[in-house]
Amino acid sequence: MDDDDMMTSGPVEYPTYHEVPRGLSFKCRDRGPGYYADPETQCQVWHWCLPSGQQFSFLCPNGTVFSQAVRVCDWWFNVDCPHSPDLYSINNDLYKDKDGNLI
Template sequence: MVQASFCLSHTALTLVAVAVALPRSKRAAYELPDGVEFLVGSVKTSFTCPAKNGYFADVDNACQIFHVCNVVPKEDGSTEVQQYSFLCGNQTVFNQFSLTCALPEDAIPCGSSADFFYLNDRIGQEKVNLHDDADLQRAVQIIPRYQQAPFKA
Protein backbone atom coordinates (compact mmCIF):
# COMPACT_ATOMS: atom_id res chain seq x y z
CA MET A 1 0.00 0.00 0.00
CA VAL A 2 2.84 2.38 0.84
CA GLN A 3 4.53 1.64 -2.48
CA ALA A 4 1.28 2.32 -4.42
CA SER A 5 0.81 5.60 -2.55
CA PHE A 6 4.40 6.59 -3.34
CA CYS A 7 3.89 5.76 -7.04
CA LEU A 8 0.75 7.91 -7.23
CA SER A 9 2.44 10.79 -5.42
CA HIS A 10 5.52 10.51 -7.61
CA THR A 11 3.38 10.41 -10.78
CA ALA A 12 1.35 13.43 -9.65
CA LEU A 13 4.50 15.41 -8.88
CA THR A 14 5.97 14.47 -12.25
CA LEU A 15 2.83 15.67 -14.05
CA VAL A 16 2.87 18.96 -12.14
CA ALA A 17 6.56 19.46 -12.96
CA VAL A 18 5.94 18.81 -16.65
CA ALA A 19 2.96 21.18 -16.71
CA VAL A 20 4.98 23.94 -15.06
CA ALA A 21 7.95 23.40 -17.37
CA LEU A 22 5.94 23.58 -20.58
CA PRO A 23 5.74 27.02 -22.13
CA ARG A 24 2.31 28.59 -21.82
CA SER A 25 0.72 29.62 -25.05
CA LYS A 26 -1.79 32.40 -25.16
CA ARG A 27 -5.28 31.52 -26.26
CA ALA A 28 -5.84 32.22 -29.93
CA ALA A 29 -8.87 33.79 -31.49
CA TYR A 30 -11.44 31.22 -32.56
CA GLU A 31 -10.00 28.58 -30.25
CA LEU A 32 -13.40 27.07 -29.57
CA PRO A 33 -14.61 23.80 -28.01
CA ASP A 34 -14.60 20.59 -30.00
CA GLY A 35 -17.89 20.00 -31.76
CA VAL A 36 -18.61 23.70 -32.29
CA GLU A 37 -19.50 22.98 -35.90
CA PHE A 38 -22.49 20.92 -34.75
CA LEU A 39 -23.98 24.04 -33.15
CA VAL A 40 -22.76 26.79 -35.46
CA GLY A 41 -21.98 25.02 -38.72
CA SER A 42 -18.83 26.07 -40.51
CA VAL A 43 -17.18 28.76 -38.36
CA LYS A 44 -16.30 31.93 -40.24
CA THR A 45 -13.08 33.43 -38.86
CA SER A 46 -13.53 36.93 -40.27
CA PHE A 47 -13.93 38.91 -37.03
CA THR A 48 -10.97 40.91 -35.79
CA CYS A 49 -11.03 43.04 -32.69
CA PRO A 50 -11.12 46.79 -33.05
CA ALA A 51 -8.39 48.62 -31.17
CA LYS A 52 -10.59 48.88 -28.08
CA ASN A 53 -11.60 46.79 -25.09
CA GLY A 54 -14.95 45.10 -24.88
CA TYR A 55 -17.36 42.33 -25.77
CA PHE A 56 -18.33 41.98 -29.42
CA ALA A 57 -20.93 39.84 -31.18
CA ASP A 58 -19.66 37.93 -34.20
CA VAL A 59 -22.28 38.83 -36.80
CA ASP A 60 -20.73 36.58 -39.46
CA ASN A 61 -21.43 33.61 -37.17
CA ALA A 62 -25.04 34.64 -36.47
CA CYS A 63 -23.97 35.97 -33.03
CA GLN A 64 -23.55 32.42 -31.72
CA ILE A 65 -19.91 33.36 -31.11
CA PHE A 66 -18.68 36.46 -29.31
CA HIS A 67 -15.26 37.90 -28.66
CA VAL A 68 -13.61 39.60 -25.72
CA CYS A 69 -11.07 42.13 -26.93
CA ASN A 70 -8.32 43.42 -24.67
CA VAL A 71 -5.86 46.16 -25.61
CA VAL A 72 -2.54 45.67 -23.84
CA PRO A 73 0.12 48.40 -23.80
CA LYS A 74 3.65 47.21 -24.54
CA GLU A 75 6.92 48.54 -23.13
CA ASP A 76 7.82 50.23 -26.43
CA GLY A 77 4.62 52.31 -26.32
CA SER A 78 2.77 50.28 -28.91
CA THR A 79 -0.26 48.16 -28.13
CA GLU A 80 -1.28 44.58 -28.74
CA VAL A 81 -4.93 43.61 -29.13
CA GLN A 82 -5.75 40.23 -27.62
CA GLN A 83 -8.83 38.44 -28.93
CA TYR A 84 -10.59 35.66 -27.03
CA SER A 85 -13.49 33.85 -28.68
CA PHE A 86 -16.41 32.17 -26.90
CA LEU A 87 -19.41 30.14 -27.95
CA CYS A 88 -22.89 30.87 -26.59
CA GLY A 89 -24.88 27.92 -25.30
CA ASN A 90 -27.13 25.89 -27.56
CA GLN A 91 -30.06 27.89 -28.94
CA THR A 92 -28.71 31.19 -27.58
CA VAL A 93 -27.00 34.15 -29.22
CA PHE A 94 -24.81 36.95 -27.95
CA ASN A 95 -26.96 39.96 -27.14
CA GLN A 96 -24.80 43.03 -27.76
CA PHE A 97 -27.21 45.13 -25.70
CA SER A 98 -26.89 43.11 -22.46
CA LEU A 99 -23.42 41.70 -23.25
CA THR A 100 -24.73 38.22 -22.41
CA CYS A 101 -25.89 35.13 -24.25
CA ALA A 102 -29.68 35.09 -24.49
CA LEU A 103 -32.54 33.46 -26.33
CA PRO A 104 -32.94 35.09 -29.75
CA GLU A 105 -36.36 36.49 -28.86
CA ASP A 106 -34.81 38.28 -25.85
CA ALA A 107 -31.87 39.73 -27.80
CA ILE A 108 -31.44 42.55 -30.24
CA PRO A 109 -31.30 41.19 -33.81
CA CYS A 110 -27.81 40.00 -34.64
CA GLY A 111 -27.59 42.36 -37.61
CA SER A 112 -28.07 45.33 -35.26
CA SER A 113 -25.20 44.36 -32.95
CA ALA A 114 -22.69 46.84 -34.38
CA ASP A 115 -25.13 49.64 -33.54
CA PHE A 116 -24.57 48.81 -29.86
CA PHE A 117 -20.77 48.30 -29.85
CA TYR A 118 -20.45 51.77 -28.27
CA LEU A 119 -21.77 50.33 -24.97
CA ASN A 120 -18.31 48.81 -24.46
CA ASP A 121 -16.95 52.34 -23.95
CA ARG A 122 -18.93 52.56 -20.70
CA ILE A 123 -17.50 49.42 -19.11
CA GLY A 124 -15.33 50.29 -16.12
CA GLN A 125 -16.37 53.92 -15.98
CA GLU A 126 -17.32 55.05 -12.51
CA LYS A 127 -20.71 56.68 -12.05
CA VAL A 128 -21.75 55.78 -15.60
CA ASN A 129 -24.56 53.31 -16.20
CA LEU A 130 -24.14 50.77 -18.96
CA HIS A 131 -27.51 51.83 -20.39
CA ASP A 132 -29.33 55.13 -20.37
CA ASP A 133 -32.98 55.79 -21.23
CA ALA A 134 -32.18 56.40 -24.90
CA ASP A 135 -30.38 53.03 -25.12
CA LEU A 136 -33.37 51.27 -23.58
CA GLN A 137 -35.78 52.91 -25.98
CA ARG A 138 -33.66 51.88 -28.97
CA ALA A 139 -33.40 48.30 -27.74
CA VAL A 140 -37.06 47.71 -26.92
CA GLN A 141 -38.01 48.86 -30.42
CA ILE A 142 -36.05 45.99 -31.99
CA ILE A 143 -36.04 43.13 -29.44
CA PRO A 144 -38.57 40.56 -30.71
CA ARG A 145 -40.13 39.75 -27.32
CA TYR A 146 -41.00 43.41 -26.75
CA GLN A 147 -42.65 43.64 -30.14
CA GLN A 148 -45.25 41.14 -28.92
CA ALA A 149 -46.10 42.81 -25.61
CA PRO A 150 -46.04 46.44 -24.54
CA PHE A 151 -43.00 47.47 -22.56
CA LYS A 152 -42.21 50.77 -20.90
CA ALA A 153 -38.62 51.62 -20.16
Protein backbone atom coordinates in the same frame (compact mmCIF):
# COMPACT_ATOMS: atom_id res chain seq x y z
CA MET B 1 -20.74 22.04 -38.24
CA ASP B 2 -22.81 19.50 -40.18
CA ASP B 3 -25.67 20.49 -42.48
CA ASP B 4 -28.03 18.95 -39.93
CA ASP B 5 -26.67 21.20 -37.19
CA MET B 6 -29.13 24.03 -37.66
CA MET B 7 -31.77 25.21 -35.22
CA THR B 8 -34.83 26.84 -36.74
CA SER B 9 -35.97 29.80 -34.70
CA GLY B 10 -38.90 31.47 -36.33
CA PRO B 11 -37.83 32.93 -39.68
CA VAL B 12 -34.10 32.53 -38.93
CA GLU B 13 -31.99 29.39 -38.87
CA TYR B 14 -29.24 29.56 -36.28
CA PRO B 15 -26.16 27.38 -36.44
CA THR B 16 -25.54 24.96 -33.61
CA TYR B 17 -21.78 25.17 -33.49
CA HIS B 18 -19.87 22.72 -31.34
CA GLU B 19 -16.76 24.91 -31.30
CA VAL B 20 -15.80 28.40 -32.40
CA PRO B 21 -15.41 28.26 -36.20
CA ARG B 22 -11.99 28.99 -37.66
CA GLY B 23 -11.36 31.79 -40.10
CA LEU B 24 -13.89 34.31 -38.80
CA SER B 25 -13.36 37.81 -40.13
CA PHE B 26 -13.78 39.63 -36.78
CA LYS B 27 -10.53 41.11 -35.45
CA CYS B 28 -9.92 43.14 -32.29
CA ARG B 29 -7.34 45.43 -33.86
CA ASP B 30 -8.69 48.93 -34.32
CA ARG B 31 -11.44 48.25 -31.76
CA GLY B 32 -11.67 49.31 -28.18
CA PRO B 33 -11.59 46.75 -25.40
CA GLY B 34 -14.84 44.98 -24.68
CA TYR B 35 -17.27 42.28 -25.67
CA TYR B 36 -18.44 41.94 -29.27
CA ALA B 37 -21.22 39.87 -30.85
CA ASP B 38 -20.21 38.27 -34.15
CA PRO B 39 -23.01 38.65 -36.73
CA GLU B 40 -21.05 36.39 -39.11
CA THR B 41 -22.09 33.49 -36.84
CA GLN B 42 -25.60 34.85 -36.21
CA CYS B 43 -24.15 35.99 -32.86
CA GLN B 44 -23.59 32.49 -31.50
CA VAL B 45 -19.92 33.52 -31.19
CA TRP B 46 -18.73 36.52 -29.20
CA HIS B 47 -15.29 38.03 -28.85
CA TRP B 48 -13.52 39.53 -25.86
CA CYS B 49 -11.03 42.21 -26.89
CA LEU B 50 -8.49 43.21 -24.26
CA PRO B 51 -6.91 46.68 -24.04
CA SER B 52 -3.73 45.11 -25.45
CA GLY B 53 -5.65 44.07 -28.60
CA GLN B 54 -5.51 40.39 -27.67
CA GLN B 55 -8.64 38.50 -28.72
CA PHE B 56 -10.47 35.59 -27.15
CA SER B 57 -13.50 34.05 -28.84
CA PHE B 58 -16.31 32.14 -27.15
CA LEU B 59 -19.39 30.18 -28.10
CA CYS B 60 -22.84 30.73 -26.62
CA PRO B 61 -24.72 27.54 -25.72
CA ASN B 62 -27.00 26.20 -28.44
CA GLY B 63 -30.33 28.00 -28.44
CA THR B 64 -28.71 31.22 -27.26
CA VAL B 65 -26.84 34.03 -28.98
CA PHE B 66 -24.77 36.94 -27.71
CA SER B 67 -26.78 40.04 -26.87
CA GLN B 68 -24.64 43.10 -27.51
CA ALA B 69 -27.17 45.19 -25.59
CA VAL B 70 -26.52 43.41 -22.28
CA ARG B 71 -23.22 41.63 -23.13
CA VAL B 72 -24.38 38.11 -22.24
CA CYS B 73 -25.69 35.06 -24.09
CA ASP B 74 -29.47 35.21 -24.19
CA TRP B 75 -32.32 33.37 -25.88
CA TRP B 76 -32.32 33.99 -29.63
CA PHE B 77 -35.74 35.68 -29.54
CA ASN B 78 -34.40 38.42 -27.23
CA VAL B 79 -31.53 39.41 -29.55
CA ASP B 80 -31.46 41.53 -32.71
CA CYS B 81 -28.21 40.10 -34.04
CA PRO B 82 -28.00 42.00 -37.35
CA HIS B 83 -27.98 45.30 -35.44
CA SER B 84 -25.34 44.25 -32.91
CA PRO B 85 -22.58 46.35 -34.54
CA ASP B 86 -24.74 49.43 -33.91
CA LEU B 87 -24.31 48.72 -30.19
CA TYR B 88 -20.54 48.08 -30.14
CA SER B 89 -20.06 51.55 -28.64
CA ILE B 90 -21.57 50.39 -25.33
CA ASN B 91 -18.13 48.91 -24.69
CA ASN B 92 -16.80 52.45 -24.26
CA ASP B 93 -17.77 52.34 -20.58
CA LEU B 94 -15.44 49.42 -19.88
CA TYR B 95 -11.79 49.57 -18.84
CA LYS B 96 -11.91 53.20 -17.77
CA ASP B 97 -10.98 54.78 -14.48
CA LYS B 98 -13.21 57.27 -12.65
CA ASP B 99 -11.83 60.10 -14.81
CA GLY B 100 -12.67 58.30 -18.06
CA ASN B 101 -9.09 57.31 -18.91
CA LEU B 102 -8.47 53.91 -20.48
CA ILE B 103 -6.83 51.58 -17.96
